[in-house]
Amino acid sequence: MATMYYEQNINEDVLKGKKIAIIGYGSQGHAHALNLKESGFDVVVGVRPGGSFDAAKADGIDVKTVAEAAQEADVIQILLPDERQKAVYEAEIAPHLQAGKALMFAHGFNIHFGQITPPADVDVFLVAPKGPGHLVRRQFQEGAGVPGLFAIHQDATGQAKDLALAYGKGIGAARGGLLETSFKEETETDLFGEQAVLCGGATQLVRAGFETLVEAGYQPELAYFETLHELKLIVDLMFEGGMATMRYSVSDTAEWGDYVAGPRIIDESVKARMKDVLTDIQDGTFARRWIQENENGRPEYTKFKEAGANHQIEEVGAKLRAMMPFINEGKEKVVREVATSAKN
Numbered sequence: 001m002a003t004m005y006y007e008q009n010i011n012e013d014v015l016k017g018k019k020i021a022i023i024g025y026g027s028q029g030h031a032h033a034l035n036l037k038e039s040g041f042d043v044v045v046g047v048r049p050g051g052s053f054d055a056a057k058a059d060g061i062d063v064k065t066v067a068e069a070a071q072e073a074d075v076i077q078i079l080l081p082d083e084r085q086k087a088v089y090e091a092e093i094a095p096h097l098q099a100g101k102a103l104m105f106a107h108g109f110n111i112h113f114g115q116i117t118p119p120a121d122v123d124v125f126l127v128a129p130k131g132p133g134h135l136v137r138r139q140f141q142e143g144a145g146v147p148g149l150f151a152i153h154q155d156a157t158g159q160a161k162d163l164a165l166a167y168g169k170g171i172g173a174a175r176g177g178l179l180e181t182s183f184k185e186e187t188e189t190d191l192f193g194e195q196a197v198l199c200g201g202a203t204q205l206v207r208a209g210f211e212t213l214v215e216a217g218y219q220p221e222l223a224y225f226e227t228l229h230e231l232k233l234i235v236d237l238m239f240e241g242g243m244a245t246m247r248y249s250v251s252d253t254a255e256w257g258d259y260v261a262g263p264r265i266i267d268e269s270v271k272a273r274m275k276d277v278l279t280d281i282q283d284g285t286f287a288r289r290w291i292q293e294n295e296n297g298r299p300e301y302t303k304f305k306e307a308g309a310n311h312q313i314e315e316v317g318a319k320l321r322a323m324m325p326f327i328n329e330g331k332e333k334v335v336r337e338v339a340t341s342a343k344n
């Protein structure tokens, strides 16, 4: 059984009075910084001048360079893209990691795969929300919370676990539940989930369904509604009450089709390939390829991104969503960021 912690089990006083540096103000960074600030913690954001530096300032956050924020903080949470963390850590964070400070992550990639090796006299732990940063922020504002994982890599002060729990409470994750894990388990399961199910699996399933209908002569707009738009509504029901609740709401015809056709699509061969993907994660093959891809200037990443953005489903979807402004009500920030993001 997992060990879970909720708000009522956590005393956040251990983190009160400490200065928390959030390094990066992107998807997770803005959510952690704003949620912690509104939970009464002392937050400084460290980011390079330009893009998100100005966004943090506009949000009323105390913003400094990465080195300045790391220097003045007791707790340093690295919320930069995984592939940038090593370089920024070595140049701007490590020189300010005095004994007794805490170094944090929201994903274990750089510690687990040996990219960053902190000194032994600092605490090292992670608090990893199980959801996108913009939803971590949105749900916090709504009084809800995205659940999270926490793990301790080094406990130099004897306070690492209490600090991690207090931090998790500050960002709202303890409203949904904080689950105790290890860096290895968090890293491998997070990579597997995003590759096989949440991002890779889901987008390929939707894309294959859309293409199958369009290639068979059905209208692309209808195919979009059927395979992408409605997926959110179906998943909402699973989210609210599990698969049984979804199956209760759909027709018996749909439920029967679910039982007989589902296993024809996602069969044992899919599971075998999921196991291959997991093996590549566990033995470091995936990490080595991603690190190498970045060292090469991301040629394949750029090609895949362009192909995805130019797919017909995106063009059709954009037109249909423009006629449904209610979809993005209160959510303009994410949509605007996607439109202008070069992520470089």
Ligand SMILES: NC(=O)C1=CN([C@@H]2O[C@H](COP(=O)(O)OP(=O)(O)OC[C@H]3O[C@@H](n4cnc5c(N)ncnc54)[C@H](OP(=O)(O)O)[C@@H]3O)[C@@H](O)[C@H]2O)C=CC1
Residues within 6 Å of the ligand: 023, 024, 025, 026, 027, 028, 029, 047, 048, 049, 050, 051, 052, 053, 066, 078, 079, 080, 081, 082, 084, 088, 106, 107, 128, 129, 130, 131, 132, 133, 134, 344
């Ligand atoms: N995205 C998510 O929802 C989740 C992410 N995580 C983990 O959280 C961490 C952060 O990921 P995510 O939020 O996606 O990251 P983002 O890609 O959103 O981070 C962007 C931020 O990093 C800054 N940045 C990038 N390069 C540098 C640099 N060289 N020097 C200083 N600042 C820099 C950007 O600044 P600028 O504006 O100047 O470019 C921006 O503030 C990762 O470890 C990830 O695995 C964990 C759970 C979910």
Ligand SMILES: CC[C@](O)(C(C)=O)C(=O)O
Residues within 6 Å of the ligand: 129, 130, 131, 132, 133, 190, 193, 194, 198, 199
């Ligand atoms: C599912 C992708 C994720 O792991 C996340 C939002 O949890 C990420 O790395 O962004």
Ligand SMILES: [Mg+2]
Residues within 6 Å of the ligand: 129, 130, 131, 190, 194
């Ligand atoms: Mg994740």
Ligand SMILES: [Mg+2]
Residues within 6 Å of the ligand: 107, 190, 191, 194
């Ligand atoms: Mg991830």
